[in-house]
Amino acid sequence: MTEPIYATGKRKTSIARVWLKPGEGKFIVNERAIKEYFGRETCEMVALQSLDLTGTRNQFDVDINVMGGGISGQSIAIRHGISKALLQYNASFKDALKKAGFLTRDSRVKERKKYGRRGARRRPQFSKR
Numbered sequence: 001m002t003e004p005i006y007a008t009g010k011r012k013t014s015i016a017r018v019w020l021k022p023g024e025g026k027f028i029v030n031e032r033a034i035k036e037y038f039g040r041e042t043c044e045m046v047a048l049q050s051l052d053l054t055g056t057r058n059q060f061d062v063d064i065n066v067m068g069g070g071i072s073g074q075s076i077a078i079r080h081g082i083s084k085a086l087l088q089y090n091a092s093f094k095d096a097l098k099k100a101g102f103l104t105r106d107s108r109v110k111e112r113k114k115y116g117r118r119g120a121r122r123r124p125q126f127s128k129r
Contacts, residue, residue: 004063005088009081011106014069018081020089023061029078030065043075050083050102054093080105 009016027034027048038044051057062082066074083102086093097103111120118124 005085007081007083007085007088009077009079009084009105011076011080012069012073012109014066014073014077016064016066016074016077016081018078018085019063020060020082020085021063022059025058026061028061028063038071038075040071043071046072047075047078047082049100050079050086050097053096053100053102054086054090056086056089076106 004019004021007018007020009018029037029047034044034047038047048057051060051062064078064081066078068074069077079102083097087097087103094103113120116124
């Protein structure tokens with residue numbers, strides 16, 4: 001594997017572009033270290049779950065460009081992108097990644113507000129008189 005493996009991960013409005021290169025386990029998110037970018041340990045843990053599951057955490061240098069949404073959605077988009085890239089690297093990871101639910105794109109997005117309503121579905125209060 002000489003050239004990097006590329007994959008795209010998505011969650012809500014977050015899009016993560018992921019490049020996996022052989023290395024010793026450096027993680028760069030938007031040209032910053034992963035600890036510096038997220039600040040929360042839970043988001044960092046979620047983003048790296050697929051590498052921990054397959055046991056390849058220290059085999060790759062991961063370069064990530066992520067945009068849109070909040071940091072929680074971004075971390076799940078990163079996990080989705082890393083999972084898809086690992087699948088390109090080794091197809092035998094598919095069963096474990098699929099069972100954990102890391103290959104499924106979570107497409108739930110906030111529903112738009114409709115006219116005549118107070119929100120997406122909430123109607124104005126009914127008045128009998």
